[in-house]
Amino acid sequence: MKKIVIASGKGGVGKSMLSSSMAMLFAKEQKTVACDCDVDASNLGLWLGVQKYDSTHKISTSEKATISQDACLKCGKCASTCVFEAIEKKNENYYISPFSCEGCGACELVCPANAITLTRVKNGAIKTKKTPYNFILISGELFPGETGSGDVVDRTREEAEKYECETMILDSAAGIGCPVIASVRGCDYALLITEPSPASFSDLKRVLEIVNHFNVDYGIVINQWELNPELTDIISKWAGERLLGKISYDKKVVDSITKLKPVLESDSKVVKELESIFKNLKQRI
Numbered sequence: 001m002k003k004i005v006i007a008s009g010k011g012g013v014g015k016s017m018l019s020s021s022m023a024m025l026f027a028k029e030q031k032t033v034a035c036d037c038d039v040d041a042s043n044l045g046l047w048l049g050v051q052k053y054d055s056t057h058k059i060s061t062s063e064k065a066t067i068s069q070d071a072c073l074k075c076g077k078c079a080s081t082c083v084f085e086a087i088e089k090k091n092e093n094y095y096i097s098p099f100s101c102e103g104c105g106a107c108e109l110v111c112p113a114n115a116i117t118l119t120r121v122k123n124g125a126i127k128t129k130k131t132p133y134n135f136i137l138i139s140g141e142l143f144p145g146e147t148g149s150g151d152v153v154d155r156t157r158e159e160a161e162k163y164e165c166e167t168m169i170l171d172s173a174a175g176i177g178c179p180v181i182a183s184v185r186g187c188d189y190a191l192l193i194t195e196p197s198p199a200s201f202s203d204l205k206r207v208l209e210i211v212n213h214f215n216v217d218y219g220i221v222i223n224q225w226e227l228n229p230e231l232t233d234i235i236s237k238w239a240g241e242r243l244l245g246k247i248s249y250d251k252k253v254v255d256s257i258t259k260l261k262p263v264l265e266s267d268s269k270v271v272k273e274l275e276s277i278f279k280n281l282k283q284r285i
């Protein structure tokens, strides 16, 4: 199975629009599965008009610590050990904030009274939808206030692997954190999208460091290129042969998401540009 991750560094630059379009185009030719790995803000389904999933199952990829006040000796070793500052002292007693606890288990190890217990929590969900575009969408979700985004991405990918497709499209989270690392790791190709703004170009270079770290081949796409033709020119020269295409600014793209309709089903001029990027991408993988 060829795994193609779509990443950007900066959020809101067209990553999910590109992911949904590539998934739809691949699915016309081969067995495809799409993964929404942006587990903190999964929205790939919206670009495909998905409002309801066929199935949802909760998953547990993290633990939380709790203190038995009866057993606690009030020594404070746990609080001074926790690097996440999740343990607070109130009125001589120590309490763990479930929102700050990362479940690392360090406090349990240092507690001289065995007063700390780690318990598994349901911290996310995997949602599945058979789309009308001939592919399955697997969407990972991290529940609000929970930790373990990278693990939820891993579980989302594992679920997608079960479908034994020829192509997997992974819509990564923005940034360079755990969910991005978990999305890029083990992929065959990274399609990196940017807008012609200094912030977006800078974030693109940061995510490229992750892509290079995992030795993943990549191509570049510039979205809304007319917004800054001078910077588009600079990015194009920087990308060289890795530039797979440019996407125009078109209000019809926004209209599509507002109507929960895939861009490829609109009469926007970007449809031809997305098809051209798809053609170029196929030649590279």
Ligand code: SF4
Binding pocket: 064, 065, 081, 082, 083, 084, 085, 086, 087, 096, 100, 101, 102, 103, 104, 105, 106, 107, 108
């Ligand atoms: S499990 Fe780790 S993060 Fe949670 S309270 Fe203990 S030391 Fe802190």
Ligand code: SF4
Binding pocket: 067, 071, 072, 073, 074, 075, 076, 077, 078, 079, 094, 110, 111, 112, 113, 114, 115, 116
């Ligand atoms: S390390 Fe154990 S005994 Fe000491 S304050 Fe923390 S929970 Fe209580």
